[in-house]
Amino acid sequence: MSHVAKIEIEIKDLVALVAACRRIGCTLVQGQRTYAWYGHHVGDYPLPEGFKAEDMGHCEHAIRVPGADYEIGVVARRDGKPGYTLLWDFWGGQLARQLGPNGQKLVQAYGIEAAKSVARKQGYAVTETTKPNGAVVLQLRG
């Protein structure tokens, strides 16, 4: 082993996001243009960079989460880069209870599925194991 890189995930691959949703029991509904949320921005938290209050509730696709009334909006990034931003209303705590703080269960699942997809396209054989702390390890063999 001679090199280590640490990466912060960006959502770029919609197919991998569909697989990630399936992996954790959620459903990505392609083409659903609105996502369920409180309904209006009350101004108690800053909006994500590049978004206005009237953008909330609108999306390209939506993710339905079992046990949660609110949904997650999959929205094209507003900073000129390819890929998507995930928007959700965390009021009430239902989404956080299902997906963890900051939706990290969904983000991890996306990372797993996206990494497997890229690796297979590059010709690697992939095996997956899960550590006691919940981290998932992919062994890529060339």
Place this chain on the structure above:
Amino acid sequence: MSKPNIEVTIEPDGTIVTKVIGGRGWTCRDATKALREALGTTVEDKPLPEFFQQVTTSATIKHGSK
């Protein structure tokens, strides 16, 4: 030349760590380039001691051949 094996760890918070197994020098960084670019933004990128082994060896051979 065969590709080096890679270990990819996806932490519960979604952070990803890639490690190249058995590769040396700049080929290691090349091996994970497509993976890193596809997954997001690289926030830390560091060689381990073995990274420099090939460079050191090459320098020794060159010196010895004079």
